[in-house]
Amino acid sequence: MAQTLQTDAPRAVDQILDNYRSDNPGVRANLYRLLMTGRLAGTGKLVILPVDQGFEHGPARSFAVNPAGYDPAYHAQLAVDAGCNAYAAPYGFIQTVAHDFAGRIPLILKVNNHDVLFDEKDPSPAQTSAVKDALRLGCAAIGFTIYPGSSQWKGMYEQLRALAEEARDNGLAVVVWSYPRGSGLSKEGETAIDVVAYATQIAAQLGAHIIKVKLPTDHLEQDAAKKVYLAESIPISTAAERVKHVVQSAFDGKRIVVFSGGGKKGEDAIFDEARAIRDGGGNGSIIGRNSFQRPKADAVKFLNKVMDIYAGKK
Amino acid sequence: MAQTLQTDAPRAVDQILDNYRSDNPGVRANLYRLLMTGRLAGTGKLVILPVDQGFEHGPARSFAVNPAGYDPAYHAQLAVDAGCNAYAAPYGFIQTVAHDFAGRIPLILKVNNHDVLFDEKDPSPAQTSAVKDALRLGCAAIGFTIYPGSSQWKGMYEQLRALAEEARDNGLAVVVWSYPRGSGLSKEGETAIDVVAYATQIAAQLGAHIIKVKLPTDHLEQDAAKKVYLAESIPISTAAERVKHVVQSAFDGKRIVVFSGGGKKGEDAIFDEARAIRDGGGNGSIIGRNSFQRPKADAVKFLNKVMDIYAGKK
Amino acid sequence: MAQTLQTDAPRAVDQILDNYRSDNPGVRANLYRLLMTGRLAGTGKLVILPVDQGFEHGPARSFAVNPAGYDPAYHAQLAVDAGCNAYAAPYGFIQTVAHDFAGRIPLILKVNNHDVLFDEKDPSPAQTSAVKDALRLGCAAIGFTIYPGSSQWKGMYEQLRALAEEARDNGLAVVVWSYPRGSGLSKEGETAIDVVAYATQIAAQLGAHIIKVKLPTDHLEQDAAKKVYLAESIPISTAAERVKHVVQSAFDGKRIVVFSGGGKKGEDAIFDEARAIRDGGGNGSIIGRNSFQRPKADAVKFLNKVMDIYAGKK
Amino acid sequence: MAQTLQTDAPRAVDQILDNYRSDNPGVRANLYRLLMTGRLAGTGKLVILPVDQGFEHGPARSFAVNPAGYDPAYHAQLAVDAGCNAYAAPYGFIQTVAHDFAGRIPLILKVNNHDVLFDEKDPSPAQTSAVKDALRLGCAAIGFTIYPGSSQWKGMYEQLRALAEEARDNGLAVVVWSYPRGSGLSKEGETAIDVVAYATQIAAQLGAHIIKVKLPTDHLEQDAAKKVYLAESIPISTAAERVKHVVQSAFDGKRIVVFSGGGKKGEDAIFDEARAIRDGGGNGSIIGRNSFQRPKADAVKFLNKVMDIYAGKK
């Protein structure tokens, strides 16, 4: 195996970067920036603020409860103030704030999106921005959503392939939201452990540097997989065990995996989830609605507590 | 926040341009031209004359009532004479007049269009001209229609993305007609406040510099949204309140929003609408049929009165 | 308005070219060639010989009645001998004769075609040649058919847009055959006056320099349009009135409109049609089957009589 | 008309090449090579060996009866030994032998193919190689199959158009297999005289230098065509008459037409067919299964007899 480089970077970051040693210096630099920004800098853990709900769910559903959030600058500032590792959003939100925030915090340009004014059974997001935009706006990475299980899977994977190639060639990291969905799956199956582990593997095989999945349940969706989980007694009864299995599915932990927070819920539930992610070896969380749908001071306090958990302090 | 530049431009225009500070000087120059042309120059308000009805509805339905309008030069001259900020039309109309009018008034090339000889439930306009045409013909912006709610949404958003990128790279502004329509929505839902606010957000996220939507009703179309409007008691009972909510959905007013006049109606109704748009913080109107479907002298008088309302004189 | 240039060209041609003053010198040169060739040179009127029936209907249906027409050279020579303004045909026919005829008469390369071996309800022709071919073969223009009213309309308009852009950039004129057809229309509706006027407008908006439509009937197809025709009492009872309305729909006569002859019929009917086109302000005829499906001497005599009508001699 | 050049080439070849005088010297050189190779060199007649059945029908159905044919070199050598004008095959077969045979005999790269493992009612072949391959492998021409009458016709014609353009630009000749097939036609209609003549015309209009069709029957498929065949008393009762009509449909004989041999049958039947093709003015045959599905010595003898018929010796 290649020898770990002697650098000033914390050991946790060096160890992670070592898994990306086939990547070019540009990509590695941006992964380094993501890992060395904010309160979790140097720990190998990440808490990222994503705000694509304006596009995905509509503005009122996203921002009415805390109207400061209608302004794109609010979120970028929240990410900075809370000490997040990065801020992710669609083109319009990123474009509006890039002039002021690029450089201050790593920006992730979410290059495809989906709205619910036409809400199909087998969704495929539209490409809404480009690698060229990410470069012009000073971003560290692009973000892309795939829906494994949708009949539109082929188109999404091929669009990701092309964009990921262009991103890498330009030194940008690639973050993949891998969300199983569509007529190949039951509703419960979308968060089944076998399906989420599979979705993780697919994202890794497609070249994701960072994989974002939902925290899985212990449901088993696919018969052929179920047989193996039972035969091999793969432990999936606790959230931490399931996280561990997902991390294993990310090339035995050689790819960064972060978990999404989902809809707004109680703080304690989220803290428990963070502990499970940490204990299972996950790399952190992407937390949107649970952050920006509360007053800013609360949000900063809340996010800092999540970060403390990842830092092993809670 | 970035500091407002010290220029000769009126303060209202400077404040608006400050929201576009991530844009390149070429785009900013064209936004400046749009805001500094005509009777409303310097007020931050716009009244734009659009004439795409010949394509969208047919020539007789559009021009028979005032046959001077069959001639493309009529409309460009009307826009100049009435002191509009800009004139928008499809390729043929713009191409015929550009030799004489480019420079005299900002031209907006409407690069996609739809006719009703085949009128589908889930429409998607055809691209009918290109950014290259807009540049060659001396235009200040391109215009593009999307129909959120149509099953063809993905194709439209991706076509807009590509054209908007090319437009921006060449210093042109991007005006998006965001008209919800298609099998995802009821007829009433096309102008529902939740849907129009959502359509505004989508256009902004897709990179529109100027967003054109219809004046919404107080209908609430989507269940998940309705819940939030009620829970948060978002005020939507008056036209001005609804305009305010739409403006909020345009990145808290950081994107220019203008409202369409719709079919021909009584003058007073339109004046009332203009006051509501003004009072709700909207940036103005796009008025087509209510302008060119009356004799020219009447139209100029009528448009001037609308402008006076925006200028705060009525 | 721009001042008419002082040239040697006849006043009628200068007046027409003045409507194309946004076009580049290359396009204007080819329009000039089309207007200054043959017996109608300088009159502002055109009679064009089109022979695409071998492709559109099959060889025997087209040429068996006058077998000399199997040979592509026959038609080019007929067009020259009869003093037509131009000769239009698909790739194979043009390519075979270009070596000898390019320069002697303006050639129009019909770049899309449709056959009836598979005859669908919603047709869309195939692109069968390219702008590059037209240039290599010394043509003055490309010809392109659209079928407004077909569910395939978007694909056709976008293909025309791209080819028209390339043609213009290379100094070629663009002739659009605008033939309403498809599931959006009844059979009678294909030649209804409202539909033909609309098809004319669409072609003009898409950038056609010369528009070819069928001579319309007084049928009114679309309800919304019918209302306006009745309310505004648009005169459509005579063929000349209908031609006038179509010409008005071509940007108030700022675009050249020629009318198709249709299937073979009695000479007098065609002469009457030509008079109606002339009296309504149309620019001429495209006459195929009525020319090449009779012996050559007859055809020349027949075409000359049509030309005399346009020249105002009959 | 252009004057025939004074060259050393036999008069028959000069006369044919004169019909291609709009083509560039590169294409003319390859047509010359095809007409000046083998036992029929200089006669204006061609016998071409095509071997695409391995792809189109499967290897055992094609080669089991004479297993030497599994080896691609067998066929190229057979074509040379029998004195054929050219050898045509898909990429794999041509690529394997090109190192040794390019230059020794004109090679025709069949750039699209279809297999019967999925055998659809409305077929469209897949492009399986490219013009660039033909150039690299020293070929004289590309071959392309279209199925007029298939609902997929538009895609095939447009693919042919693009490939033919590229071929011509690079000096390669274009051979079109025009095989009516698909839901627009009855089974009997695939070889009906009206349909085959129409398919010939389509190929010629699409720019084929050499057209390959099946020998037609006297069936009349299309009602509108039938009417004309009867009204004009077009002679179609003998095979020679039908060949003559097909040749007429190939621009009055200005394009080379060869006829396919079809499935294996008795020698005498094929000799009779060759005589009919010769007497009707056809340019020759493409004979595959009837050649390579018999022992080599027999095949050479058989092909030589066919060639003698074309040379007028039998």
Next chain:
Amino acid sequence: MAQTLQTDAPRAVDQILDNYRSDNPGVRANLYRLLMTGRLAGTGKLVILPVDQGFEHGPARSFAVNPAGYDPAYHAQLAVDAGCNAYAAPYGFIQTVAHDFAGRIPLILKVNNHDVLFDEKDPSPAQTSAVKDALRLGCAAIGFTIYPGSSQWKGMYEQLRALAEEARDNGLAVVVWSYPRGSGLSKEGETAIDVVAYATQIAAQLGAHIIKVKLPTDHLEQDAAKKVYLAESIPISTAAERVKHVVQSAFDGKRIVVFSGGGKKGEDAIFDEARAIRDGGGNGSIIGRNSFQRPKADAVKFLNKVMDIYAGKK
């Protein structure tokens, strides 16, 4: 025929390379590397380790039985330790190990993949990486799966054509997984001898340098083919006879054919298969699940025994 070159390479390798004499030196160099690596170097036989099951079946189904296999480095090391000729995997797996393993063993980048979260009747894999990736990662070849018999066949063949062209132009070899599947075939038909032989021929015609098929059964699927197998008494009763027929279908053995191991089964069954492949003239095996789903030491021992069979030692 071309004369065999005098080189240091073993005679078996020279003989194989001679069949690729139309290929460029870059492709030949990579075929040479594949044939001169590992324990079978110089024998003309190959055993390749493929690991795409993580993508194709999911991570737990693939790796839970031997969890070391979650780590991509495990497989590359296994291929080296067992003395395989090459290691094949999708982008993510190859990318993770290329930094360390490129050069040590020929890498085959599997550029398309399919998962079973949406499992359609007529599958078509998604392109998941590119020729450019293979070059950057130091690979010797690309791998591509086609499913003849699927209604999506045309798209797959055309995607392969384009990628194979680019691969060859860059000196990479092309390995085609030709797996009949889809609504054109019964389940039993997927491994029928007539179908597998046909799939072999198709891959060879499409330009595969190395063809991978499943070991066929003696079932005959297609009626037209069945008739020929019976009429010509093609021997297909033993596995070795069927391999011989498949090799014959690969251009009479002029293309390398390797056979897939299929699902996990008893060792003796696999050894028998290897003997049949060897005796029938096949070039070797691609063995995935039967290798990496057992402990490493066992796997090495097992693979070595298979190699010994190919080397003629067992």
